[in-house]
Amino acid sequence: MLWVGFHFPSLSLEAFSALLGHERAGEPIALQAQHRIAAVNAAAAEGGVKAGMKRATALALVPELILGTADPLRDAEALQAAAHALLAFSPTVVPAPPHGLLIEVQASLRCFGGLARLWQRLAEALAPLGHRWQRASAPTALGALLLAREAHQADPPAALTRSPLCLAEPAWDDLHQRLWRLPAAALATDASALAQFEAMGLRTLGDLRRQPRAGLARRFGPELLTMLDRAWGLVPDPLEPIAPPLRFLSHADLWARADHTEALLAGAQVLLARLLAWAQARHARVQSFVLLLHHESRLRANSQGEAGAHVSRLEIMLAEPTGDAQHLHAVLRERLAREPLAAPVLSLSLACDAPVLGPPPNGELFPSQAGQREGLLRLVERLQARLGPEAVQRLAVQADHRPERANARQSFTAPDKTASFTFATPGATPNATLSALPARLTRPAWLLAQPQPLMERQARPCLAGQPLHLLAGPERIETGWWDGDLVCRDYFIAQPADGPLLWIYRVRPAPPQGEPGWFLHGRFG
Structure with a gap:
């Protein structure tokens, strides 16, 4: 097996920054948790803001600092969207919260043209989500995840094929050598365990492997030994892969209340990227979705009661299913431009209940x-x-x-x-599409090129020596006298002992002795 571990070191900050829009990407941004700075971007770091710093101190250093609140739920939705993007390439994708993903790709290498091509496809799938990542491959799942977490820098998309952490084939010796040099802090479960590692001089995983197993289990518990064995591939590592839900629903809290539609597009674009990642995981396309605008309650006029009073609902219907993010964004922009906001919007939700399953339509020999x-x-x-x-x-x-x-x-x-051609219209149902057809089809869709004569036994038609049972008929057709091709027939629906229903006819008037009078003209089913 060949596992690839992905680590998103700035997932929390990027999930928040995406809601601000591209125009604020270069401004100093930081996340806070319990009145202390939890994460900063490059612009904030240049101003002297660091993780662990008090909120007041950070604002004193950079007054224009954009402060957001760390939200584990927002991080979980961002990680789930990345997992959905990877599900398009392998059914075995395992989340490793809070910032990691695992994907088993051994069976996918041949399908996608080798490891280098697969790296490129994975990068293209993750790019719309806007996250930086570190990745590594290894024969074990935990080994790949540990190597990805300790990578010094994320792999840029242009350099995916040159990453030193790529393994074309599971190489156990190479895995063990790289794990041997990883810091012991990679397996520290808490601060006390890390302090004990430092006090005992255990700096690398190799130092842990050299220690007596009984002593490690007595000091740190059996979990540490289990994790070491899983990383080295000495014991099984059962993992539970995820599956995309049948119904898509994602939520995004805006950084500030939105008074106009342009302020909503940044959050809507994030939700659309997650929607398309989910659709790709299900090998489907999107034809309709619903955008819910959650308004500020004290400014929302309530004329319909409390239930749903603070939510506006926008239903987007497309003529044809699509997987093009730019097209969906353009359609949503046009819809929002002509939709007046009843009150400022605080958050957005996007739902899709009925994706169009199946590959996209292809009008060429090879898809493009x-x-x-x-x-x-x-x-x-x-x-x-x-x-x-x-x-x-x-x-x-x-x-x-x-x-x-x-x-x-x-x-x-x-x-x-x-x-x-009949195209599906917004709101059309399958029953409406077939409304022009009769309630019961009395003629088959498959007709023989030339009617086949049938044997007759005791005035009953026979097929392959077996008599046919007449179920319906006759349907008399007598026409064509004006063009010289007169047809006088009585059509019946017949059933053989085994097989599909048949459409047969008897010529009128009765033919001379020795000539066939019954013919097979079509088959049902």
Whole structure:
């Protein structure tokens, strides 16, 4: 097995900064927890703000500092979105809270063209979420996670294939050598254990491995030995992979109340990125979603009672399912631009109940991003331009009762495009789409090119020597006298002893002795 560990060192700060928008990316930003600084960005660090510093001291150093509150729930949703992005490449993705993920990729290497190509695809999938990461690969899950946590810098997308932490194949000797040099603090469960490591001179995991196992278990408990064995691959490491939920729901608290629609787009963009990561994990596309605007309650006029009084609901419906983030963002921007805000917005929620499962439509031999964006009409237009107008044909209904003449192939011309395809409209249901069809189909969709004569035994038609049981009929068709192709038939629905229903007919009037009078014309199912 080949495990890849991902560590997101600035997940909390990045999850908060994404809600501020790109225009504030260069400003000093920090997170606080219990009136102390928990994380800072580069601009705040240049001003002298450090983790562990008191809030008042940080504001004295950088008065324009943007302070947010550390939120474990926000971090968990950001980590879940990253896990969904990885699920598109392997079904075995395991969260390692608070800032880690594990993915088993041994079975995916051949599917995605090798390790280097897989690194590139993983980077492209994680890029819309806006997180920096450190990653490492190893034959064991815990080994990969420990190596990723101790990496000195995150892998930039352009240098993924040159990372020294990549292993093309599980190399146990290399894993053990790298684990041997990791600091012992990587397995410290609390501050007291770390202090004991330092007091005993245990600086690396190799120092821990050299100690007697009984002594380590007596001082630090059996959990430390178990973690060492899991990292070295000496004992099994059962892990529970996650599965994407059937229904998407994500929430984002805005940094400040939003009085206009432009202030909502930063939070909405974060939610859309999470939505598409979830859709990719389910191998689906998005055609509809609901955006909930949670308003400031004291300014929200309540005319419908308390239930739902402070929430505005925006339903977004698309003509065709899509996985394009820019398109979804553009549609949402247009909708928000014409939607007046009843009150300032404090938070956003995004829900999707019905993703369109299945791969995106492909109009080419090999999938491409441009081909996936084009609808069916664009594909027909390209085929007509390349092959000629007469080469692209469609089935058209003919006003003729004779089954063999009830439809014909016609050229797909411009005036007939709207009649040749049925597109789903917003709010349409499957029953509405099929409303034009009769309640019961009495004719099969599969007709034989030439009717097949049937044997007759005691005035009953037979197929393969077995008599047929007539279930419905007759349906009399007598037409065509005006064009010289007269048809006089009585059609029946018949059932053999085993097999699908058949559509047969008897010619009228009765044919001369020795000539067949029954024919098989089609099959149901």
